[in-house]
Amino acid sequence: MARLAAKDKSARLLDIRGLRIEATSYPPGEPxxxxxxxxxxxxxxxRGKVLGLIGESGAGKSTVGLSSMSYGRGGVRxxxxxxxxxxxxxxxxxxxxxxxxxxxxxxxxxxxxxxxFNPARKLMDQVTEAARQHRICSRAEAEKRAVGLFRKLGLPxxxxxxxxxxxxxxxxxxxxxxxxMALCSEPDLIVFDEPTTALDVTTQIDVLAxxxxxxxxxxxxxxxxxxxxxxxxxxxxDIMVLRHGKTVEYGETRQIIKEPREDYTRQLVSVHHxxxxxxxxxxxxxxAARGITAAYGGGQVxxxxxxxxxxxxxxxxxxxxxxxxxxxxxxRVITGLLPPMEGSIEFDGRQLSPRLASRKRDDLRELQMIYxxxxxxxxxxxxxxxxxGRPLEFYFNMRGSERDRRVAELxxxxxxxxxxxxxxxxxxxxxxxxxxxxARALAAKPKLIICDEVTSALDPLVAxxxxxxxxxxxxxxxxxxxxxxxxxxxVKSISDSIAVMYxxxxxxxxxxxxxxxxxxxxxxxxLLSSVPEMELGWLxxxxxxxxxxxAGN
Amino acid sequence: MSLPVLKxxxxxxxxxxxxxxxxxxxxxxxxxxxxxxVAQSILGQSATPQALENLRRDMGLNxxxxxxxxxxxxxxxxxxxxxxxxxxxxxxxxLKGRLWNTLFLAFWAAIVSIPLAIGLGLxxxxxxxxxxxxxxxxxxLASTSLPEFFTGYLLIYFVAVRLQWFPSVSTxxxxxxxxxxxxxIALPVTVLTLVVLAHMMRMTRxxxxxxxxxxxxxxxxxxxxxPLQIITRHAFPNAVAPIVNVVMLNLAFLVVGxxxxxxxxxxxxxxxYLVDHVAKRDVPVVQACGLVFxxxxxxxxxxxxxxxxxxxxxxxxxx
Numbered sequence: 001m002a003r004l005a006a007k008d009k010s011a012r013l014l015d016i017r018g019l020r021i022e023a024t025s026y027p028p029g030e031p032x033x034x035x036x037x038x039x040x041x042x043x044x045x046x047r048g049k050v051l052g053l054i055g056e057s058g059a060g061k062s063t064v065g066l067s068s069m070s071y072g073r074g075g076v077r078x079x080x081x082x083x084x085x086x087x088x089x090x091x092x093x094x095x096x097x098x099x100x101x102x103x104x105x106x107x108x109x110x111x112x113x114x115x116x117f118n119p120a121r122k123l124m125d126q127v128t129e130a131a132r133q134h135r136i137c138s139r140a141e142a143e144k145r146a147v148g149l150f151r152k153l154g155l156p157x158x159x160x161x162x163x164x165x166x167x168x169x170x171x172x173x174x175x176x177x178x179x180x181m182a183l184c185s186e187p188d189l190i191v192f193d194e195p196t197t198a199l200d201v202t203t204q205i206d207v208l209a210x211x212x213x214x215x216x217x218x219x220x221x222x223x224x225x226x227x228x229x230x231x232x233x234x235x236x237x238d239i240m241v242l243r244h245g246k247t248v249e250y251g252e253t254r255q256i257i258k259e260p261r262e263d264y265t266r267q268l269v270s271v272h273h274x275x276x277x278x279x280x281x282x283x284x285x286x287x288a289a290r291g292i293t294a295a296y297g298g299g300q301v302x303x304x305x306x307x308x309x310x311x312x313x314x315x316x317x318x319x320x321x322x323x324x325x326x327x328x329x330x331x332r333v334i335t336g337l338l339p340p341m342e343g344s345i346e347f348d349g350r351q352l353s354p355r356l357a358s359r360k361r362d363d364l365r366e367l368q369m370i371y372x373x374x375x376x377x378x379x380x381x382x383x384x385x386x387x388x389g390r391p392l393e394f395y396f397n398m399r400g401s402e403r404d405r406r407v408a409e410l411x412x413x414x415x416x417x418x419x420x421x422x423x424x425x426x427x428x429x430x431x432x433x434x435x436x437x438x439a440r441a442l443a444a445k446p447k448l449i450i451c452d453e454v455t456s457a458l459d460p461l462v463a464x465x466x467x468x469x470x471x472x473x474x475x476x477x478x479x480x481x482x483x484x485x486x487x488x489x490x491v492k493s494i495s496d497s498i499a500v501m502y503x504x505x506x507x508x509x510x511x512x513x514x515x516x517x518x519x520x521x522x523x524x525x526x527l528l529s530s531v532p533e534m535e536l537g538w539l540x541x542x543x544x545x546x547x548x549x550x551a552g553n
Numbered sequence: 554m555s556l557p558v559l560k561x562x563x564x565x566x567x568x569x570x571x572x573x574x575x576x577x578x579x580x581x582x583x584x585x586x587x588x589x590x591v592a593q594s595i596l597g598q599s600a601t602p603q604a605l606e607n608l609r610r611d612m613g614l615n616x617x618x619x620x621x622x623x624x625x626x627x628x629x630x631x632x633x634x635x636x637x638x639x640x641x642x643x644x645x646x647x648l649k650g651r652l653w654n655t656l657f658l659a660f661w662a663a664i665v666s667i668p669l670a671i672g673l674g675l676x677x678x679x680x681x682x683x684x685x686x687x688x689x690x691x692x693x694l695a696s697t698s699l700p701e702f703f704t705g706y707l708l709i710y711f712v713a714v715r716l717q718w719f720p721s722v723s724t725x726x727x728x729x730x731x732x733x734x735x736x737x738i739a740l741p742v743t744v745l746t747l748v749v750l751a752h753m754m755r756m757t758r759x760x761x762x763x764x765x766x767x768x769x770x771x772x773x774x775x776x777x778x779x780p781l782q783i784i785t786r787h788a789f790p791n792a793v794a795p796i797v798n799v800v801m802l803n804l805a806f807l808v809v810g811x812x813x814x815x816x817x818x819x820x821x822x823x824x825x826y827l828v829d830h831v832a833k834r835d836v837p838v839v840q841a842c843g844l845v846f847x848x849x850x851x852x853x854x855x856x857x858x859x860x861x862x863x864x865x866x867x868x869x870x871x872x
Contacts, residue, residue, distance in 0.1 A: 103776035115768035120790040120866055130776040165866045
């Protein structure tokens with residue numbers, strides 16, 4: 001690259017020193033105040049190296065990553081320190097310099113490629129835009145480059161892929177197209193912001209492998225942001241652990257995952273080791289689904305084919321599968337939201353009506369649900385006390401102090417003090433919100449709770465806490481869980497039996513220890529082998545030993 | 554063009570035709586409810602009952618209402634709008650010239666106001682919350698808030714009387730060159746532009762600002778595009794549907810709502826024609842004008858719907 005010729009190539013590509021980032025928050029009823037989001041973070045990146053930035057949400061990892069382009073999302077500003085890129089401090093260069101840096105020296109790969117692509121324009125147009133904008137090459141040359149990148153990243157029909165619109169390709173393909181977009185202008189640095197978090201495990205491994213290959217072949221440097229230490233261990237040379245906007249630990253990948261020095265890092269490394277002994281099934285099942293076939297669009301799109309399941313009191317049945325495998329549809333059928341075309345559901349010895357509207361109040365009470373997005377499952381204008389108290393009023397006709405006492409009891413059960421009763425959902429953290437949803441489900445004294453991806457939106461440590469809470473509550477209340485998830489690590493730590501779903505069918509079903517014992521069928525094998533492990537070189541081994549291609553592509 | 558789009562477009566057009574039929578029923582019923590009938594109007598208050606009866610029989614006014622409705626509708630569909638009571642002239646032929654004049658005025662007002670409104674909207678987004686944005690919004694709102702007769706007379710006084718740049722009376726007649734016509738309608742076009750500008754401009758600004766929150770706008774910013782490039786290339790194409798909607802509403806206003814402006818500038822268009830005949834209680838003319846206005850309104854709204862459908866890439870290029 002000509003523009004680099006003049007500079008010293010051995011010099012560091014990126015040098016961030018004492019970075020301080022602030023934002024102004026506007027708490028209701030108080031004067032606006034500045035809050036510090038990132039404080040005193042320093043890092044250095046050589047050409048062609050990959051640095052993983054890891055931490056929980058709110059740790060400031062995306063903010064640090066974007067600072068390499070001197071970009072502050074949503075009014076965030078860099079108020080201290082230096083960001084030296086290719087030998088100059090870009091925070092002091094003004095808008096013109098920034099436009100030269102962005103898209104040319106540093107490119108960005110967003111978490112949700114589906115949102116980051118303009119729906120109104122063809123992929124090729126968007127992939128080559130930065131290269132054309134910065135006059136790095138002609139349109140024809142940029143398109144040739146893009147087609148080459150599509151091919152390298154394993155996209156289908158690379159010659160015509162660019163003629164499509166974003167909605168015409170799958171999520172995994174879009175994520176790769178976004179990587180191609182970042183690589184097309186041949187930048188010195190790419191910021192990957194959780195590029196595989198929104199993908200299924202089986203797709204994630206493909207995308208991860210193609211990102212890793214692309215980094216190696218083009219010798220571009222990268223900042224790889226994620227909350228998943230196992231993922232970052234596969235691609236990064238160095239890792240920085242961030243918490244509350246400060247550096248916790250910064251070192252080589254091997255050292256961080258094998259010999260972590262800080263307590264917090266050790267916690268991150270050891271996540272997902274909840275000891276759980278499988279309980280044997282006994283007696284009649286609380287819920288028995290028999291031969292469920294369900295479809296959308298008046299029978300046109302069959303999403304469940306002849307699915308049968310048993311759930312016993314006090315036990316957890318995990319339903320695993322990729323998006324589109326029909327797991328959530330199964331929950332909709334059991335709750336009565338989608339009456340099945342065929343099959344029946346027996347609950348506590350009685351036949352459940354297929355339709356929600358014709359179910360008795362006790363059926364509704366004994367079958368509760370917890371959702372993935374705790375945020376949207378609560379009315380933002382109601383206090384926690386009102387939210388948890390509602391099922392008490394509705395099912396048990398509790399009022400006044402009796403209700404308040406029960407709410408306090410439930411808050412205690414979910415390990416939150418009774419001071420929370422007067423708070424609004426917006427004042428709670430993600431984990432606390434999910435706890436309130438659990439309390440609301442428990443308030444109805446249910447026999448079965450359907451948990452639909454309840455930990456997917458949470459940070460690993462927080463998710464861990466929620467899982468432990470659910471297990472403890474199961475002991476106390478003897479409630480059964482139908483646990484829908486795509487995360488196999490979660491499944492291992494909480495389930496008593498497992499149903500693996502693939503394209504609307506249950507392909508493997510039985511007690512946990514049997515399901516997780518080889519020999520596996522091809523799909524279960526694929527699922528299990530796709531879960532990132534905190535081992536160096538895991539990715540390469542997994543790619544080599546795979547028997548079946550992922551369904552997402 | 555793909556199948557779902559064609560289906561949706563066909564549906565909209567069918568809906569529009571149904572809507573127009575419904576409007577024609579309403580207009581017909583409305584004029585039936587009014588006291589007095591055509592025979593009474595023609596013969597006047599002093600007519601004998603016998604004469605009234607004879608005329609009613611001759612004109613078919615004693616037939617049941619639905620027969621008269623279909624007779625009227627059949628006439629409308631074949632281009633026969635009946636004759637005006639006050640002058641005895643054929644409505645269709647006098648309406649044609651008037652409609653053409655109104656469309657001419659609306660066309661030039663649209664040519665000036667739509668690009669201006671969208672351009673100002675884009676500028677307001679580019680310099681959002683700054684001085685330029687506030688200036689544009691403020692002036693736009695002020696021009697809309699002033700009633701058109703006020704701005705109209707203001708322009709007549711300053712531009713026509715004092716400066717003598719343009720005529721104060723917008724008379725047009727056959728045989729005028731295009732230049733003469735344009736000079737004649739310059740003032741009404743200005744007034745109409747001032748009236749509709751702010752609405753379209755504010756809507757453009759709001760629609761684009763809404764899109765500016767999207768993740769793909771951030772992507773564009775991180776590619777190093779300039780603010781104006783981001784707005785025109787990435788935000789605008791996704792804001793077309795709401796903008797077209799409000800543009801079409803204003804176009805409809807330019808045709809249907811010009812009554813006041815036409816009267817002020819004595820412009821021989823539909824509006825003035827309508828006002829004249831309302832004063833004379835000439836029911837067939839009012840019916841005809843109502844139907845034409847309704848047709849314009851419905852057509853423009855269908856166009857807006859169709860543009861919204863066609864501008865959606867998900868419908869244009871299904872999976």
